[in-house]
Amino acid sequence: MKPNFEFENHIDLTPQDFINEADQLIKQGFEAKESKGLFTVKTASRWIEQAKTRPIPKMLFGEFWFESEICILFADTNLGKSILAVQIGNSISKGEQIRGFRLEAPKQPILYFDFELSDKQFEGRYSVKNEVEKLYENHYDFDLNNFIRVEIDSDAIIPENQTFENYLNYSLERSIIETGAKVLIIDNLTYLKTETEKAKDALPLMKHLKALKKKNTGFLFYALHIPQKGTYQSLLPEMIYKVVRC
DSSP states (O other): OOOOOOGGGGTTOOHHHHHHHHHHHHHHHHHHHHEETTEEOOOHHHHHHHHHTSOOOOBSBTBTOBTTOEEEEOOSTTSSHHHHHHHHHHHHHHTOOBTTBOOOSOSOOEEEEESSOOHHHHHHHTSEEETTTTEEESOOOOOTTTEEEEOOOTTOOOOTTSOHHHHHHHHHHHHHHHHOOOEEEEETGGGGSSSTTOGGGGHHHHHHHHHHHHHHTOEEEEEOOOSSTTOHHHHHHHHHHHHHHO
16 A cells, blocks of 8 residues: 655645654654653663753752652651641742742742641641630731642532542642642641551552642642651651652
8 A cells, every 4th residue: 555645735834844743753763662661761861861851940948849849748746847848838939938948939829738737726826826815816927829728628529430539639630720839738648548657558649649740840749747656767668668669
């Protein structure tokens, strides 16, 4: 069978169009050759050429956290993980660096998923209690538009045809798209799984968040809760292993 060249349908093509098409075919050929099942295998030079097409990630929290990076904040209980997570989010949302930690990214919206505190507890943490009047006052001024706090709606009904995990993934992606936020702070990640003390139960969610990062060129941050005082030394190696594996 002879190839059918229908040039009459492409009278507007230029030589550059043919060059671009050839380059695309070559690229697809390389990608097919470099795919080795679970792995992508390239020479160091090809990895560098690929990396050249993307901008240098900007600092979000000094050298500890850059754009497009997945970070894990961990510590024993009652050492201030949540307070630090909010402080970092506040810094990014206002475009104001925390003293001693460079912020290179511009002011932008952030999503703070708070699975630790109620709204009243959150208010109490960022205000002063008037013991005489029995009310909170002198509230801290977060950015009105950029610091977006999220909590689980206890009245929400999961559709019958979806699992909790699938509906959670859908809700996460919808929140990202509709707010335009590219920085996520999740406090805490393990709250979203049934067996909160087992790192393996957070693995599917971690994989989905990594996929969202690639899809939205976003960057993710996890504030992980360590269940019981003194257990982080035995839990942490397993948790890091699971995160790396995903």
